[in-house]
Amino acid sequence: xxxxxxxxxxxxxxxxxxxxxxxxxxxxxxxxxxxxxxxxxxxxxxxxxxxxxxxxxxxxxxxxxxxxxxxxxxxxxxxxxxxxxxxxxxxxxxxxxxxxxxxxxxxxxxxxxxxxxxxxxxxxxxxxxxxxxxxxxxxxxxxxxxxxxxxxxxxxxxxxxxxxxxxxxxxxxxxxxxxxxxxxxxxxxxxxxxxxxxxxxxxxxxxxxxxxxxxxxxxxxxxxxxxxxxxxxxxxxxxxxxxxxxxxxxxxxxxxxxxxxxxxxxxxxxxxx
Numbered sequence: 001x002x003x004x005x006x007x008x009x010x011x012x013x014x015x016x017x018x019x020x021x022x023x024x025x026x027x028x029x030x031x032x033x034x035x036x037x038x039x040x041x042x043x044x045x046x047x048x049x050x051x052x053x054x055x056x057x058x059x060x061x062x063x064x065x066x067x068x069x070x071x072x073x074x075x076x077x078x079x080x081x082x083x084x085x086x087x088x089x090x091x092x093x094x095x096x097x098x099x100x101x102x103x104x105x106x107x108x109x110x111x112x113x114x115x116x117x118x119x120x121x122x123x124x125x126x127x128x129x130x131x132x133x134x135x136x137x138x139x140x141x142x143x144x145x146x147x148x149x150x151x152x153x154x155x156x157x158x159x160x161x162x163x164x165x166x167x168x169x170x171x172x173x174x175x176x177x178x179x180x181x182x183x184x185x186x187x188x189x190x191x192x193x194x195x196x197x198x199x200x201x202x203x204x205x206x207x208x209x210x211x212x213x214x215x216x217x218x219x220x221x222x223x224x225x226x227x228x229x230x231x232x233x234x235x236x237x238x239x240x241x242x243x244x245x246x247x248x249x250x251x252x253x254x255x256x257x258x259x260x261x262x263x264x265x266x267x268x269x270x271x272x273x
Contacts, residue, residue, distance in 0.1 A: 001031060001040040011049050018049075026066055027052060059085040105238045118216040118231040122241075125210035125248075125266065130170065130188035131157055131197045132205050136181035143185060144222070147171065150187040157202045163195055171249040172207075212269045213248075214241065221258035225249065225265060232267050242270040 008015045021027040022039065027049055029039035041049075048069060055065045064081055133150045137143065151169065158165055172186040188207070191197065196204045214236050218228045229247065236243050248266040 001042060002046065004029070004039040004041070007041045007046060007049065010046065011053060013049075013053065021049075021052070024062060024066075026062065026069075058082060059089060101239055105235065108238070118218070118228050118235075120214055120216050120232060120235040122212055122214050122269070125213050125268075127209045128170075128190055128207045129193055129195070130190050130205060130207060131195075131202055132186050132188040133201055133203075134184060134186050136176050136178070137183045137185055138181055139183060140226070142183075143171075146185055147187060150185075151189075153200065154187060154189050154202060157197050157200065158189060158191070161195065161197050163191055163197070166190060167253075167255075169251045169254070171251075173247045175245040210266075210268050211271065213266045214239075214243070214269055215264055215266045217252075218263050218265060219261070221261060222249075222263070225263070228265050229267070232265060236267065236269070244268045244270055 002010070004015055004018055008018055018027070018039070022029060027041075027045060030042040030045060031040040032038070033040070051069055052065055055068055056062075060068065060081060068078055068081060131154055133153055135146050135150060137146060154169075155165060168190050170186075170188040170190075172188065174184050174186075176182055176184045188205075191204065198204060214232055216228055216232050218224065233243060244267075246268040248268070250264040250266060251261070252264060253260075253262040
């Protein structure tokens with residue numbers, strides 16, 4: 001029999017850890033001195049402890065370790081749990097690799113000049129129900145006038161249906177593939193899930209979730225958006241990502257003067273291969 005201190009030294013774990021395993025019923029000592037409470041372990045339990053530590057090293061949580069050290073556990077059960085740990089480890093590695101890439105991009109930007117005004121983050125865009133209007137344009141120079149026509153139509157449609165505007169609005173851009181009018185502008189206002197508005201060109205649609213979009217937040221008038229989008233696409237190129245032909249503008253606060261507007265620019269990324 002070995003005392004708890006000896007087992008802790010042999011296995012390079014703390015006495016506190018062994019006590020915790022005892023409390024969980026994971027590795028109960030072979031004998032506990034009734035007078036002192038001192039724990040003693042058999043050689044077989046040292047072997048069992050080694051197996052526990054191997055499983056912990058593989059990332060298996062304590063809640064599952066108990067299953068795997070059971071003598072009746074099957075090879076398939078062990079394989080299934082370890083495959084799950086394998087997938088989780090790969091996901092963490094991918095995440096850490098991408099974080100390292102983002103750090104390197106930021107360092108390179110700082111080496112090249114002043115800190116960029118446009119910070120980029122990749123995130124998931126949740127699905128969104130909106131009322132929308134579409135118009136195909138000849139170019140970006142028509143966007144301002146088109147928005148001036150389209151958003152009042154959407155607000156009027158909401159008012160007719162007694163729906164309160166929640167303050168957010170969107171503009172979505174995509175390529176039409178038509179040379180004469182290559183840019184499709186969609187203006188949209190979020191609405192509750194139970195609301196449906198149709199007529200006068202207005203439709204209610206569900207924007208699907210976007211798994212990955214590169215985003216940056218801009219404070220100022222729309223005239224600077226093209227510079228911000230350029231910075232966004234430069235970041236995408238540096239990161240080795242691929243942008244789709246879909247861009248969005250989410251207007252977060254457009255109540256005051258144009259130079260105080262707050263807008264999130266979003267470029268949808270192609271799925272990873």
